[in-house]
Amino acid sequence: LRNFLKTCDKKNKFESLFNSVKCYIDNNKIKHYDDSYLVVHLRMGDYITKESKYDNIMKRIHDRVKEQSSIKFIVFVVAFHFGQPEKSNEIYSSGKYSYKESHVVSNVELLHKIIHEMKLPVVIESSNNVDHDLCILVRASNLLISYGGFGILANKLNNRYIGKKEVIDTPKFSNNTVDKVKTHNKRFLMGNLR
DSSP: OHHHHHHOOTTOHHHHHHHHHHHHHHHHTOOOOOTTEEEEEEEOGGGGGGTTHHHHHHHHHHHHHHHOTTOOEEEEEEEOOOOBOSSOOSSOOOOTTBOOHHHHHHHHHHHHHHHHHOSSOEEEOOOSOHHHHHHHHHHOSSEEOOSSHHHHHHHHHHHHHHTOOOOOOOOOOSTTHHHHHHHHHIIIIIITTO
């Protein structure tokens, strides 16, 4: 991120970001998970309140494994993201999406449940360094994302990195949230990165 901020071309932010990610991958020997691995970004943390949404992710994992017989392992890149501060400040207020020990316990229990539902061996690939985790996602031969802008961005960078036609495989939402996600994708990917 620091390199991106120092070298960003404001006319082509996505290209600048992609070059920064590629440079980080090259300089830090980021592991490449080939076709025998399905790398899955799991956004957890504040999404623990939406546990039912993981049913959709589980279905998508099982469908991908059925479609691609080359997949022998599942790699989870897990982010325990909490979108509100523990204590209110002048910008954000605390609330149900704040970090709490009980939320962490619930997250770990859900992650444990997800792992035990897998029919293939599972690898947990997660660090305290978000740059590292992003680059793991970008290098993956098979990537499946969960919720949020981070996963959408990782998918876009991954498609570019592996030379795949851009397809953003976002989770299915209920009600009218599909339209909200489409609007968010356009705003996030076009407005912020171009």
